[in-house]
Amino acid sequence: MNPVFRPPRLLAHPHVQTLVGNLVSLARAPRSETRLVDLPDGDRLAMEVSTPPGWPDHGPTVVLLHGLCGSHRSTYMVRVAAKLVARGVRAVRVNLRGNGSGAGLARRPYHAGCSDDLRAALEALRAGWPRSPMSLVGFSLGGNIALKLAGELGPAGPDLVRQVVGVCPAIDLEACWRRLLGQPLYERHFVRLLLAEMRRRHAASGEPAPALPPTISLFDFDDQYTAPRVGHEGALAYYRAASARPVLGAIAVPCRVLLAEDDPIIDPACFEAAPFPAAAEVLRSPRGGHLGFVGALPAWRYMDDVVLGWVTTTPARRGLWEVAAARLRPASLRSAAAPPPPV
Secondary structure, eight states: OOOOOOOOGGGOSHHHHHHHHHHOOOOOOOOOEEEEEEOTTSOEEEEEEEOOTTOOTTSOEEEEEOOTTOOTTSHHHHHHHHHHHHTTOEEEEEOOTTSGGGTTSOSSOOOTTOHHHHHHHHHHHHHHOTTSOEEEEEETHHHHHHHHHHHHHGGGGGGTOSEEEEESOOOOHHHHHHHHTTOHHHHHHHHHHHHHHHHHHHHHHTOOOOOOOTTOOHHHHIIIIIHHHTTOSSHHHHHHHHOSGGGGGGOOSOEEEEEETTOSSSOGGGGSSOOOOTTOEEEEESSOTTTTOBOSSSSOBHHHHHHHHHHTSOOOOOOHHHHHHHHHSOGGGSBOOOOOOOO
16 A cells, blocks of 8 residues: 655645656666667657666566657656666666657657557567566556557457556546646647647658647647647547547556646546546545655655556456456545545
């Protein structure tokens, strides 16, 4: 059982948690080797593979997937990877196409539903190290992609990964977009980064970039650019097709989720009746912001500690009786919800 997360008073506000958690870090990236993955449409993505000294080919591997406009250099990716390597676990930081060390290698944009790209990366790792048990951890948008893939794999999931973890996962993209409508600073931040990514992608491919205004909304960017380029008629159709929520019930590997009730980007209401498998562990913290969870010293990275605890232990496999009992339990009791901290 994970302890309750209680932030210091000065860090209790969700925006402070989000900004400090994502911008403040002293962690140094572990040494890594860049490995490229060929995708069926001719694009490639890059993975940064960090292997501890003396790691055996049957040792554990944890695959990390970043969020929107992130990369293998994102602070949370660097921190968790460094801590895994220090524990003798091989860490793989996957860059969605065109990002990080894969810049200039993709003509098509990545998107919230690109689970096929993630599957290609996992299959490349499985082909190279068939004896290594792999855990999959996705953050924010990457959490949606990881959970979506696990649901799509269904009964075949255990052949590829031993467990899947979503940290503040964006399982309902339409709900996340509506939540961002009330957070203009976050929306402008993401739009600015998405426009920069678009221009770099088109410059590398030699294709002229669309003339989108810098004041465009996130919805209009997805409606005019992302959706048509990934095969959808508009932003709403894209959001609904790319969301993991409809396939959560098909996940057949141990599944764990960490989220904060005060997340300014991910709507916690998405998880109220989310069809997770009965055996899934959903840890809901009243505080934490978006990928924040910054506590007091010495254990000031609650998110990292929870993730490391999950992926460095063998997931429990429930018997048929336990699974049946869990399905009969009220949905409100299936989450590992933490009581609110004192104010």
